[in-house]
Amino acid sequence: MQYFPIFLDLKDKAVLVVGGGEVASRKVEALIKVNAQVTLVSPEIVPFLHDLVEKGQIRWLQQPYQSQLISEQYIQVWATTDNTSLNHQIHADAKKAGILVNVVDDQPYCDFITPSMMVRGKIQIAISSGGASPVLIRNLRESVESVLPQNLSLLAEFGGQKREQIKSDISGIDGRRAFWERFFDDKQVMDASDLSQLELRYQQLLSEPELPVNEVIWVIYDEDVELLPVKALRFMQKADLVLHPEQIQPECLELCRRDAGRSVYTDAQTLAQELKKERKQNRYICVFVHEQHAGLLTGLPEAGDRYFGPGAFKNY
Template structure:
């Protein structure tokens, strides 16, 4: 992973854009929507940018770029002109004073790149190939756009509105996490078209006792991670503890919840001791084992075992 994914708060932060053409329009539109205080440097600007300036959403320095314009007050600078020499001069000036710079369509001169974005209100998904294949990323975005529900914005706004009130009802982080997992899994919530439906589901569920019992799910990992059933992925995302053999491929481990504890075990005996401890702590556990292995059968007992297209319990 070459680029560290990061969402940057640009609200009321000064950003400099050198250039006023079509490329600048695309970047400035996104910057303005993010709340940045954009200053444009260019002798001329496109009509779209002129409208933003007239509306007071941008400032315009109607002149050619000079090194004195770029100062440390700017959070970032974008070079969007069709003059490579000028763009590289902007890059040089930015590096000399420690300001993040992006020379559009010139990756070696970029401290950061902008991903393809999917927006559903508060929900933002960023997709990137590190600049390697924009067309592939566009195809990925189209796939995600087709499967993501349109009410994500409604769900996110509702969740945000309950951040304070739920703390009085469920005082621990673990309780709140389990509540929201149950809440967002409800069919009524998934299909909600208004806040009233969400409020009804919330009020009913918050009155129910929270399940405290832990559980163990065994996942058989074969040679192709894409053959894992969706049910296995759901339990992997809910697990608070992930136990795996040393030979387990990272592709499988990486599909588990990112903040879950991850531990390797060397033997069935060691695994048994850890599972007993997890049971006492009432943890939700996923155990990743090689497909077809029989050495953990006694430990599995009647617990859930998920493999490629199968379920045993």
């Protein structure tokens, strides 16, 4: 992973943008949406930027760029001109001042890059290829947007409203996490169109006892992680514990819930011992088994266990 993903709070933070064309317009438009204090440097600017200046949304220094304009007040510097040598000078000045700088469309001269964004109210989803393939990311974004719930913004708003209240309604982090999983998986919640419907279902689910969960899923995998079905991924994201062999592709584990426990098994005996202990804990357990070692499944699965992945159709 080349870049560390992070969301910056730029509210009321000073940002310098050098350039006055269409590229600068795109960056400035995004910056003012998060309430950054934008200073624009350029002898001339396009009508869109001029309109923002007239409205008092950005500050315009109507002059050519000069090195002394870089100062420690700025948290970011954007170089958006069509002059490569000037952009590189801006980069050098920013680095000398210890300020994060982005030279647009010139990746070696970027301390950070901006991902493709999907925004649904308080929900922000960012996708990046590390600058390798913007068109691929655009296509991926369109695919993701097509499956996002229509009421995603509403769900996020409701969850934010209940952030403190649920601490008194349900004790313990694990209990609250389990409740929210049950809540957001609920069909009435997924179909809700206003906050009152969500509040009603929230109260109903609080009063309904949660049934103990003791579920084991067996994920039979091979070298092609993309062959795992979507339904398997949904259960992997619920797993409280992941049992896996030592030699497993990191991509498989990265698809599981990040805060799930992880334990390595070396053979069928150690796996059987671990499962016997963990089945008593009322947990979602995900067991990875390579397709070549499907013999591990002999005698270990119990009635009600689920199978996913290549070869999962076989009668183990």
